[in-house]
Amino acid sequence: MSEEKHELKRSLGLLDATSLVAGSMIGSGIFLVTAAMARDIGSAAWILVIWLVTGLLTMSAALSYGELAGMMPNAGGQYVYIQRAYGKLISFLYGWTVFTVIQTGTIAAVAVAFANYTAVFFPILENKILTIGEGFSFTNKQVLAMFIIALLTFINTKGIRSGKIIQVVFTSAKLIALFALITLGIYIGFHTNTFADNFANMWEAKKTVLEENGTLTITKLSGIALLGAMGATIINSLFSSDAWNNVTFIAGEIKDPKKNIPRSLFLGTLIVTIIYILANIAYLALLPLNGTPDGTVVQNGIMFASQDRVGAAAASAIVGNVGVLVMAALIMVSTFGCNIGLILSGGRLFYAMAKDGLFFKQAGELNNYDVPAKALWVQCLWACFLCLTGRYGDLLAYATFASLLFYILTIGGLFILRKKEPDAERPYKAFGYPFVPILYIIITGLICIDLLIYDTRNTGLGLIIVVLGIPVYYLFMKKKE
Template structure:
């Protein structure tokens, strides 16, 4: 596959994936979990700091191990095959499909909201629209890499314009009346009702960090990034600084016109804000939010297919998933597989539960990856690294990751967390016969040959 992504494309893949469904849907969940407007703003700010430190740490890892694949390839090179396989199967089957499904649901809710004023759209309609959106993004990514990159850049501008509109609208509303924001953010009310338990704080962070999901995106596609040693850290700093500033201003704008009760009860915060500020033109926010989330879905899907592709290339997934189309140069089998799993996840899931279990599962492997960076910094400082960060950054992010994994379990244990953990470790049943001993049923070989001919794909080499 070719290096098609420059600095602007890199910024678009990070910030364009981060700015999506989260800032339009997560504010009410963050506020509901943490309990007060002031504390919710602190959560949003701290999530931005965590995302920045985490992305900068990943940038150093990317300079040491300049291969696509994100957590999978880093764990493979540092800790070996077995933990890398657990990471691969978890990201391919749970994390990435859950992320795709959650964003698709948010797009569907915003796209159908104008047709169901005063009530929530039927779940069947939402799921059908979400499935259509996933299939549309899949077709785009399978057909052309350049088209997917252009879509990401164009939709980034739409996202920034949308959030800027919300910020300006909040300023205009503030000039008309300061009653609501004074009630929300005055010293007497800003932190009133704050819930300080480990579980509620952890869940609030899950929802907030979901809105920053995408800080790691370029590490999945380093082999398709031009001048990665330079463009990776630059794109990270530009993108996350932009997103954090916009998120804080947008949340203040929400609190300028909505009380905490109104914000929590809203099924689509941006639509409620639009109805209050824009009046009869409030429907514009539904369209803008849906388009914004579409760009995020494109970035999530793009990177998700690469994890599957790289894992298969390293022998941790079926060979067919490591192949690329002979003409279009896209990893079409891996993208098709990601599409199928995402559609299956979509059937039983709802937005809030998908985000919570996505975050819990993902941060387990983020923590392992940060510990790997610490190992390399301490034990192998001689490795060439064009970009490096102070050791305190991965230490702080590792502490945050451990907190995010343990806090909900300690304070409010749920059986679903046990199911996720059992699923991760059940990978040993597949790893021992098929990866360690390399058993390959004859039927799988015949199926691989058939699919290779049918899909017009061939093995792809690394682009280092």
């Protein structure tokens, strides 16, 4: 009697794929990063411009990926696109960076964000279990974060249907809650003078630094200094809008992928871009942009919102002190739903690498539910380790530069494949080709140059992580031979 053959099942429709795009993008970032952007740039108009540019960049990249997805509707997505354009070494370095930092680091960070906001309801989670010196502490929050990662991994091993149901439900819930926050925020805020005050000198940019002695140092920005500050702070909004490409990892399980992946990429990124811009308008309608530390919610403003929790401060302005609890619950829903999609999709990338002999062999196997369970558990273990170390935040910062480079490389692959394979089937062609992809490459390239200048340490460490993958690649190739 022959063994039953297991293969990936195409069971996800357009709604599921769009839900994965939007759900993976919306985590906790939109509720936090505007505070750092306010300190970095200090201008209501420039903050909205940065969010708009982020949205346009994300959408233009998604539209370019649509062509690649139509050509290669296979599990692994971006890894497969890079391999076809540049070869196995570069695609492995992408997969290596995704595994060591980008995907697992994001999963860890989102899980810890979930635990942080759960602690609002259950303060016992703040208790430390173990402390070693001043550099390491292990808390109940980390235990909860690892438990959530393991739970969502277990759910995903029980079949694509289990994961997609939770993904759709939680994405729908957080979209509804976000629309409620935006609608109420704009309605209430526009009945005050806050929005008008924030836009009184809307193009006047300044950097605000809180010194150790409690004083504020304010530096006016213009010309090259302004462009440099914008290029550095746009990383906040770019990472809040990241993970949209995760849907390409599960191409092997999407119905009619040649049509549905490009459509889901466009719809998902468009929805999130609109939500993010409207959320920031709501913040600016409810809270003063400038503020002082250690004051009331209003006195702190967006710039010095407690622990950068701009979303919680905005909710407090709408419903009073209970707003903190409302926002904590919303972020718990948001991060839980975000991680179910990140975990689901990441395993498929490592499955594709294993099939090429460039990852642990067992990760290329499917279980009785036709999902790469072992790849999911390897991902789970590393993500939990990052939770344990507490260094996932640093790793994410290091990977920022490398992640942007791989986006540039992937979209550059459009031009290479158009030349190498002019007759290849292209059910969907990149919108605005060649102008939109070229514009994305130029703008993102300038951001990378800006990061090299203004954040040399993290960009350098990001490159080191990528380069460390080279000897690992040759070890896998030697083993394969």
